[in-house]
Amino acid sequence: MASLIPCPHCGPRPKEEFTVRGAALPRPAPNAPVAEWQAHVYLRENPRGDYAEHWHHSGGCRRWLVVNRNTATHAVHSVTDAAGERP
Amino acid sequence: MPDTVLIARPALASAATGHFGAPGTGVTLAALPEDRLWQALARPGTDPAPMLAYGAGRCPLRSIGPGQWLIVGVGTGTLAEAQAALAPTFALSDQTHGRMRVSLSGPRAADLLAKGTAVNLALLPEGGAAQTLFGHIGITLARTGPEAFELAVLRGFALSLWDELILLGREYGIEARA
Structure with a gap:
């Protein structure tokens, strides 16, 4: 796993300061079929390659971040504040 | 009358004090007034x-x-x-009741801190602060001078942090004052 996460608020910090929630996925519509919600909540791809995840900087600024990283090379492509993606 | 009487007591009342480790004083650790x-x-x-x-x-x-x-x-x-x-x-x-502060100063203070936190202290300006982990203990690190820092820590972790700082500071010679 990537060792240094460039937090947009705190600068580069070790992964030990963060808590990983899991994949950052688009949320289904409130009235979407149960099967779609079931997939959203429980089913994950576990890809080898690029992956977008929600990370919480629990040991630092305590903001939720979206970390785009590569699970094979450990490269971190981008880290943004999750609030920035809200409409 | 309440059943439990709460007693105000400094968080570091039982902390170890004195000189530890190598001769000389590379780092001075001091508890700050609450x-x-x-x-x-x-x-x-x-x-x-x-x-x-x-x-x-x-x-x-x-x-x-x-x-x-x-x-x-x-x-x-x-x-x-x-x-x-x-x-x-x-x-x-x-x-006030939840956190307390300790100061860490001396020519090797930054070296000691670098053992526990990944914050780049060379880029932390005087008057600057960073919320981070020292080992597994969450601290608010602040730079109060070229060789002086302050650590704000949750009260319950203060004694653990104190002991850890002394242990890590032994190689530089550390003076602890409660």
């Missing part, structure tokens, strides 16, 4: 300048994230008065 410490919240991007009046010292206002600050100091006035003056932009809560 004076006022508030936490403030606001919308990210808010200018914290109005809160400066309520802090004191070399680093009165410590940014611990977007729209989050610690206010340290010995100023006058109650929390309620400050909250009334700063509302609705800022929300304050009193953390």
